[in-house]
Amino acid sequence: xxxxxxxxxxxxxxxxxxxxxxxxxxxxxxxxxxxxxxxxxxxxxxxxxxxxxxxxxxxxxxxxxxxxxxxxxxxxxxxxxxxxxxxxxxxxxxxxxxxxxxxxxxxxxxxxxxxxxxxxxxxxxxxxxxxxxxxxxxxxxxxxxxxxxxxxxxxxxxxxxxxxxxxxxxxxxxxxxxxxxxxxxxxxxxxxxxxxxxxxxxxxxxxxxxxxxxxxxxxxxxxxxxxxxxxxxxx
Numbered sequence: 060x061x062x063x064x065x066x067x068x069x070x071x072x073x074x075x076x077x078x079x080x081x082x083x084x085x086x087x088x089x090x091x092x093x094x095x096x097x098x099x100x101x102x103x104x105x106x107x108x109x110x111x112x113x114x115x116x117x118x119x120x121x122x123x124x125x126x127x128x129x130x131x132x133x134x135x136x137x138x139x140x141x142x143x144x145x146x147x148x149x150x151x152x153x154x155x156x157x158x159x160x161x162x163x164x165x166x167x168x169x170x171x172x173x174x175x176x177x178x179x180x181x182x183x184x185x186x187x188x189x190x191x192x193x194x195x196x197x198x199x200x201x202x203x204x205x206x207x208x209x210x211x212x213x214x215x216x217x218x219x220x221x222x223x224x225x226x227x228x229x230x231x232x233x234x235x236x237x238x239x240x241x242x243x244x245x246x247x248x249x250x251x252x253x254x255x256x257x258x259x260x261x262x263x264x265x266x267x268x269x270x271x272x273x274x275x276x277x278x279x280x281x282x283x284x285x286x287x288x289x290x291x292x293x294x
Contacts, residue, residue, distance in 0.1 A: 064162050066244040067219035070106050071162050093123035095140060101153030104166030105217040110154040111140045118155030145177025167194055200227030221248040221256050230256055
């Protein structure tokens with residue numbers, strides 16, 4: 060598939076068996092349920108998730124789950140609508156615990172230090188976590204980057220951006236001799252410059268069929284995305 064994660068403004072909602080997922084608008088549906096008003100502010104992998112839940116709930120993988128039905132929600136040490144620490148493969152970010160093995164968590168952190176209460180040890184973007192376990196940010200739209208002196212250069216972009224001269228540019232924005240496409244939310248740069256980006260998915264759901272194989276087109280337009288090795292079974 061051209062992408063196996065949600066595009067900007069959308070979140071990947073797992074099915075109950077953890078074997079498939081559906082992309083829905085961020086901060087809606089299950090991601091809005093029991094989230095405190097105005098608290099869908101945690102940015103994880105380019106999309107927003109709940110940072111504080113209503114009383115009796117805590118954010119785990121961006122969804123507010125009960126803090127009282129079980130002694131401890133999976134991966135989270137409950138506080139007042141937030142997680143105060145994380146356990147197992149979960150890391151702490153913006154009041155919630157996120158799994159390092161599945162999206163959206165693994166887009167930020169891929170490993171936690173042992174007995175660290177959820178401090179990230181290995182950042183997905185290639186930068187080094189600070190002493191608090193927080194991963195430094197890459198420039199806007201950048202998924203992986205490197206730092207040299209005071210300069211950061213991108214080597215890979217988040218969905219919705221294309222790589223141009225070591226920078227990530229939104230799919231609908233022109234950059235030098237590269238032309239963006241209005242409404243495009245998943246794209247790749249042209250093979251030659253000057254040229255127009257290849258748009259995999261537009262806001263309307265249409266695709267640039269002239270530049271995709273039949274299998275790729277089918278992979279884009281299905282509503283439920285099955286990601287091999289990228290999903291886990293929910294407890």
